[in-house]
Amino acid sequence: MKSDGEIVRFDNVGLRYGTESEVLSDIDFTLFAGRFYFLTGASGAGKTSLLKLLYLAQRPSRGAIRMFGNDVITLKRDRLPAYRRRLGVVFQDFRLVGHLSAFDNVALPLRLAGLREADLRQPVADMLDWVGLGNRSDARPATLSGGEQQRVAIARAVIARPELLVADEPTGNVDPDMALRLLRLFEALNRLGTTVVVATHDLHLLRRVPDSLIMRLDRGRLADPTGALRYPPRGPIGRTQR
Amino acid sequence: MFKQRPFRGAASFGARRGAHLLPNARLGGPMPWVIAIMVALTTLAAGAALALTHVANSARSELAGGATVQIVNADDAARDSQAEQVVHALSSMPGITQVERVPQRKIASLIEPWLGSQTGSDGVPLPALIDVRLSGGADGARLTRIRQALHRIAPDARIDPQAEWLKPVFRALDALRWLALSLIALLAFTSAAAVWLAARHALDTNRETIEIVHHLGGNDTQIAQIFQRSVLSDALLGSFLGVALGASAIGILSARFAALDSGLAGTGALGLSDWLVISLVPAGAVLLALSTARLTVLAKLGKML
Numbered sequence: 274m275k276s277d278g279e280i281v282r283f284d285n286v287g288l289r290y291g292t293e294s295e296v297l298s299d300i301d302f303t304l305f306a307g308r309f310y311f312l313t314g315a316s317g318a319g320k321t322s323l324l325k326l327l328y329l330a331q332r333p334s335r336g337a338i339r340m341f342g343n344d345v346i347t348l349k350r351d352r353l354p355a356y357r358r359r360l361g362v363v364f365q366d367f368r369l370v371g372h373l374s375a376f377d378n379v380a381l382p383l384r385l386a387g388l389r390e391a392d393l394r395q396p397v398a399d400m401l402d403w404v405g406l407g408n409r410s411d412a413r414p415a416t417l418s419g420g421e422q423q424r425v426a427i428a429r430a431v432i433a434r435p436e437l438l439v440a441d442e443p444t445g446n447v448d449p450d451m452a453l454r455l456l457r458l459f460e461a462l463n464r465l466g467t468t469v470v471v472a473t474h475d476l477h478l479l480r481r482v483p484d485s486l487i488m489r490l491d492r493g494r495l496a497d498p499t500g501a502l503r504y505p506p507r508g509p510i511g512r513t514q515r
Numbered sequence: 516m517f518k519q520r521p522f523r524g525a526a527s528f529g530a531r532r533g534a535h536l537l538p539n540a541r542l543g544g545p546m547p548w549v550i551a552i553m554v555a556l557t558t559l560a561a562g563a564a565l566a567l568t569h570v571a572n573s574a575r576s577e578l579a580g581g582a583t584v585q586i587v588n589a590d591d592a593a594r595d596s597q598a599e600q601v602v603h604a605l606s607s608m609p610g611i612t613q614v615e616r617v618p619q620r621k622i623a624s625l626i627e628p629w630l631g632s633q634t635g636s637d638g639v640p641l642p643a644l645i646d647v648r649l650s651g652g653a654d655g656a657r658l659t660r661i662r663q664a665l666h667r668i669a670p671d672a673r674i675d676p677q678a679e680w681l682k683p684v685f686r687a688l689d690a691l692r693w694l695a696l697s698l699i700a701l702l703a704f705t706s707a708a709a710v711w712l713a714a715r716h717a718l719d720t721n722r723e724t725i726e727i728v729h730h731l732g733g734n735d736t737q738i739a740q741i742f743q744r745s746v747l748s749d750a751l752l753g754s755f756l757g758v759a760l761g762a763s764a765i766g767i768l769s770a771r772f773a774a775l776d777s778g779l780a781g782t783g784a785l786g787l788s789d790w791l792v793i794s795l796v797p798a799g800a801v802l803l804a805l806s807t808a809r810l811t812v813l814a815k816l817g818k819m820l
Contacts, residue, residue: 330730330820350817351734358732368727373536381536385733429731 278305279342280437280468281327286336288322296322297493300336304437304470309463311479312472314490320472321365321441323490327470328362328439329353341436358386361435361467363443367426369414375401375425376410382433400428403458405451419446427455431462438462440471444478456481536728537721537741546713547753553706554757554800555764557699561793562765564695566783571688573782574681580612581677582653582661584645588671591640597669598643604668605647608661613648653678706800707807710750714742714811726819735816742812743805750804754797762793 281304288297297319304310314320325331326338329345338345340356348356361382369378379400383393401407404424406417414422423446430438438459444452452475460482463469471478479487489496584601588594598616605614622641623632630639649657653676665672678685718725725738769784785793 328730332820350820353820354729354732354734357730360732362730364730368730370536370724370727372724381728382731385728385731385737 278307280304280306280340282337282339283326284337284339286326286333286338288319288326288331289334295334295493297326297333300495302488302495304468306436306468307463307466308468309460309482309485310468310470311482311485311487312470312490313474313476313479313487314496316474318490319493320490322493324362324439324441324470324472327437328360329357358382358433359436361430361433361438363423363427363430363438363440365441365445367414367422369422369425369429371414374411374413375406375417375421375428378414378425379428379432382429386433397428397432400432401425404428404455420448420451423447424451424455427458431458431467434462434465435467438467438469440469442473443471444473444475452478453481537724537738537745544713546709547749547756549709550706550750550753550800550804551756551760553702553709554754554797555760557702557800558758558761558793558796559764560695560698560702561796562761562768562785562789564692564699565785565789565792567688567692567695569785569789570783571685571692574688575678575685578676578678578681579652580649582647582649582658582674583677584647584665585673585675586643586645586669586671587673588642589640594643594671597671598645600668601645601665601672604665605645605661608664610650610657611647612650613646615646617644617646619643647674703799703803707803710746710804710807711811714746714808715815717742717745718812718815725816729819735813738816739809739812742808746804746808747801750801754800757800758794758797761796762790765793 283300283302286297286300287295289295300323312320312323322331326333329340332346341359343356345353345356370381373381376397380393380397383397398407398410401410404427406412406421406424406428409417409421412421414425417425423443427440427443430440440459443459444455447455456478459469459471473479479485584605586594586597586601588597602614602616605611619641622644626641658674658676662672662674665674728738765785772783
């Protein structure tokens with residue numbers, strides 16, 4: 274059942290790889306449309322695994338996940354692409370296509386979605402300008418620095434204006450000024466209605482988005498918030514913690 | 516910058532864009548040559564099957580209404596007398612379209628390579644042979660009726676359907692035809708297996724890009740279409756080379772057999788309709804390569820999330 278504004282819902286989700294012990298246990302949360310979330314936690318806490326579940330790269334070992342009002346665990350494989358096209362993902366390792374230029378990497382989601390070449394040239398060029406790579410649009414990823422690759426990855430994730438943006442350490446390789454600039458990009462997207470989930474170690478970043486909600490992972494479990502951290506979101510849009 | 520895009524839904528990539536996205540989707544390497552060899556061999560086998568079919572059909576239709584009457588009598592006068600009466604009797608029977616006695620000289624010359632020139636009245640006695648054509652085939656019941664009728668006027672006459680003598684030849688021709696068809700099936704299977712292996716290898720080479728395409732919302736059909744387009748160019752090139760090679764070989768063999776000036780070999784010549792059938796070989800090879808590549812890619816992608 275989809276409640277008002279609910280975009281993602283995890284119920285009692287657990288994840289294990291092979292026969293290892295669970296890397297995520299008893300995960301319960303709801304993401305609401307148009308909100309900005311930070312996911313924090315120490316290295317190895319399970320942030321990337323949780324994000325993998327969010328961007329449908331992994332199915333959980335147990336529990337239920339609903340996304341855009343549908344159960345995505347029992348969803349047939351051939352229906353997954355339609356859901357993935359509603360997501361934008363910034364991978365921790367960027368996952369750019371090595372033999373494509375920065376322009377072609379950013380244009381890829383639009384081409385996969387069937388946008389005409391004439392309609393995508395200007396938006397892709399604008400997006401590359403915005404992330405400061407307008408003059409490197411023909412460059413292959415191997416010739417770009419780590420920070421530049423990260424910006425290409427971010428541009429690719431947001432170009433199709435996804436309903437849910439999932440970013441894994443998106444500012445890890447850029448200088449503070451660029452980190453702030455990228456955060457503004459996420460906020461701009463968020464103001465247009467995109468739900469944003471950013472996994473980060475950078476606690477300074479959390480303070481830059483005052484209305485953000487914070488989820489903290491601790492050894493594979495969502496920890497109760499302390500102090501200023503608010504999870505689950507209180508108030509009219511939140512759901513009661515069980 | 517964040518304008519709503521007029522998406523058309525998942526679309527297939529253009530040939531250039533697809534090749535650009537998955538540059539290693541081509542089967543490449545020796546694959547066009549493998550396809551060329553398979554198509555050349557299939558073309559030859561198809562040509563052989565068609566030629567053998569013509570030879571068998573031609574011989575069958577020629578011999579279907581044929582029967583031979585032999586009059587075996589060492590006495591030349593008695594044999595000739597019986598032969599004349601048989602020719603006369605057969606000519607007036609209903610359902611018999613042609614009766615022709617084979618001249619003794621011709622019989623002697625036919626068996627000369629085996630028995631030498633000492634045959635006929637001076638040496639080994641020869642039977643009289645009468646070639647008979649029946650309308651509607653020489654079946655057992657008709658031959659029995661004729662045999663009974665001839666027995667009264669020529670007790671030394673024996674009548675046999677000509678097709679009976681050539682049954683082993685027909686069986687051999689049929690076996691060869693089935694062999695050619697089996698060869699075609701085997702070559703098709705081998706070609707499909709080669710494409711299957713090459714497509715799996717190409718898929719593994721592109722695995723990382725395919726995973727990214729999946730994460731960005733690309734579907735299996737879009738990826739499979741990129742592979743199909745790449746395989747198409749390899750298959751077209753290989754098929755063209757193969758059919759050219761095979762057709763040339765058939766042309767040379769046809770000329771050699773025609774030069775034999777043998778009645779049986781001459782009936783195996785290929786006509787326009789045969790060449791049309793042979794032209795289906797490269798088309799079939801391209802379709803087989805495309806469908807194999809598509810099924811291989813889709814089956815492998817189906818195992819990815």
